[in-house]
Amino acid sequence: MNFTSSLLLIFALIVASGFFSIAEISLAASRRLRLRQMADEGDARAEQVIRVQDQPGHYFTVVQIAQNGVAILGGIVGEGALSPWFTLFFELWLGAAAAETAGFLTSFLIITSLFILFADLFPKRLGLTAPESAAVRVIGPMQACMTALKPLVWIYSKGADGLFRLFDLPAQRDDRITSADILAMTEAGTRAGVLAAREQQVIANVFELDTRTVSSAMSQRDRIAFFLRDDPDSVIRLRIAAEPYSTYPVCEGDIDHVVGYVDAKDLFQRVLNNQPISLTDDALVRKVLMVPDRLTLGEVLEQFRQVHEDFAVIINEYSLVVGVVTLNDVMSTVMGDLISSPQDEDRIVRRDENSWLIDGVTSIQDVLHALSLDTLPHEEDYETLAGFMMVMLRRVPRKTDAVVWGNYKFEVLDVDSYRIDQVMVSRITPLPSTTPSSPAGFS
Template sequence: MSVAQSISLLALLILVSAFFSVAEITLAASRRLRLRQMADEGDPRAIQVIQVQEQPGHYFTVVQIGVNALAILGGIVGEGFFSPIFSAWLEYLLEPAPAATLGFIVSFVLTTSIFIVITDLVPKQIGMAAPERLAVRVIRPMLMLSRLLKPLVLVYAWLANGLIRLSGLPQKRDDSITPDDILAMAQAGAQSGSLAASEQQVIENIFELDTRTLPSAMTQRDAIAYFLRDDIEALVRTRIADDPYSFYPVCDGDIDHIIGYVRLKDLFQRVLSGTPISFEDPSLIRKLLVVPDRLSLAEMLAQFRQAGETFALIVNEYSLVVGLITLNDVMSIVMGDLVSPWYEEQIVQRDENSWLIDGITPIQDVRRALNIDSMLHEDEYETLAGFLMTMLRRVPRRTDRVSWGGYTFEVMDVDSYRIDQVMATREGTRKSD
């Protein structure tokens, strides 16, 4: 074989082997969601890739046949081409026998290195960079080879499947996507710059709805504006002027005896029409959605959708009202900084190493603001005040301190057993008293 023929054959073997490497890595690395998107955009080859991913045995058998056969053939051709050249050069320095042996070793190392770099490392790096785009380009040639080599493929596949079954290993990959997978992809997208940090936060907040309960987002009991059944019209007008809301609960005697709610729009209509406002009129009172405080925010969204309401009163196991939640409260948790800074009122950063935090601030918001990975016994409380009570095992008093996650939390103000303000200071920066 002439020099030109040897070089041409070796180059062809390298290119075909690189093709098989690309075919192997792109099938394994292609993401099902991206392939389905490509299929929806009109690329039928993406469907073929998905189908092969479901039963990849024959595909990988063809790849291995090609890779191994070409590697062996490439070694033969490379050794036959390079060995005489290196042996002839080395004969100027060594005897013919050792020169031939060393020439063979050098040609073997060179041929192996060429195949490792050009047919394995480079194609696989390229394939990992754009797996779906390359997978759809190689799928049809690979399917054609699968049909041509089908008898041989069936023999090898039968042997391989038999060994897999005997070993008890899985034969199909699990393509199920968990919330952790989605969060990891969102984080990777934010790190690469393809996803804005605010968009990543929205995705994380959506999955957080399943773990956050209503008290973490509700308006506290003492902040609820409501009417009593026997309130006179002048008092109703004054309360609306002081606390203008779209809806008001209506109670009998106190807030724990709920009879329904009234819409501000209905009250305005009565004022405009000159009709007296009286909560004794049953046509003015609407049925109120009441939910238990153990619901998650995701379950609350389902309740809103089912009932067709946008707000609800929250009661505890003793049927006492503990708070009120609106659809906007839930969506504010989802949208986070895109709506308004969640820390604007409840978490105020004083300087680089200290924060002033309201005691009723949801513990998830505290973790996010201070970049704390986890809190001790986090499933036992909803707020920063609950965390302090859990850690101290009593009602906190002013100047009480708790250390966790690299921060010292000091109670600054307590009002009738309610923790109003807490100072969070990064440990190691606190000045001595």
């Protein structure tokens, strides 16, 4: 074989090796969701790629047989074609034996470098830029190769299967999609500008519904406006005016004996029609949904769907009322900053870049979000900021008590009958202020 033929053969071997490198990396990197989308759009080759991903053993066996065979053949051809020329070149300065060794090493280095660059690195990086497109383009030739090399593929595949069984390893990749995978994709989409930061936060909040308990979104017991069954018309009217809500629990004797609830629309209708309001009227008082305080927001949402209600009373293990929750409370948790009630805004008040005033009953997830934190210590032991202070102090907090954690100081500002009303949260190492300076003459 002359020198020109050898160079052409080396070039052909590099191209062949590059093809198999693209085939290998594109199958491994192809996203199943994108392939499924391409298949649904009518690309039959995408369906073939999906089937190969389910059973990739024969595919990768062909890749390895071809790449190793091409590499060995390339070394043989390259050494035979280039070594004599480099040996003659080095004989100008070296002895025959030394020149032969130098010629062999030089040809080996050049051939190896060409294969590394053009048959491995470049095609693999090319395949990673658009793995799904590359995979559907090479699947046809690869299936032809699998058919042509079927005997060899069978032998090596059985050997590989035996090794997997010997070491008790999974032979198929796990393509299950988890919530963490989806959140990672949305975060990547936010960084790429595809999703707005608030939209990404809404998606993250949806997945939190199955981890956040209903206590984190409910209105606390001491903030519930309720009626007693025997309240007269005048008392009911005064309470509606003083505490205007859409729904009121109706109790027998005290708040821990809830018998139902009344909708403000029904009350207003009676007022407008100059009819007396009596909560002993069973037609006015509706059956109330009672849910345990250990349920997650996702479970409460499912119960709302099943009973076609949007209001529930929360009770603890001792059947005592601890709060109430509405469908709007759950949706506010999902939507976050996109929708907020005045009550939500009052719970976390940002004073400046480095300090916040936070109500003690604020859920710990909302505190983490406001402070841009990922976690707080012993999170499983409490659900509110007040609970965090109690767990950290190991007692009922008093005014001026403080907890320092990380770069934050949590200081109790107000306590009302053992209830923590306000907590001042400050950064110990403040961030530089971004507030513009006041114009001259103003302060």
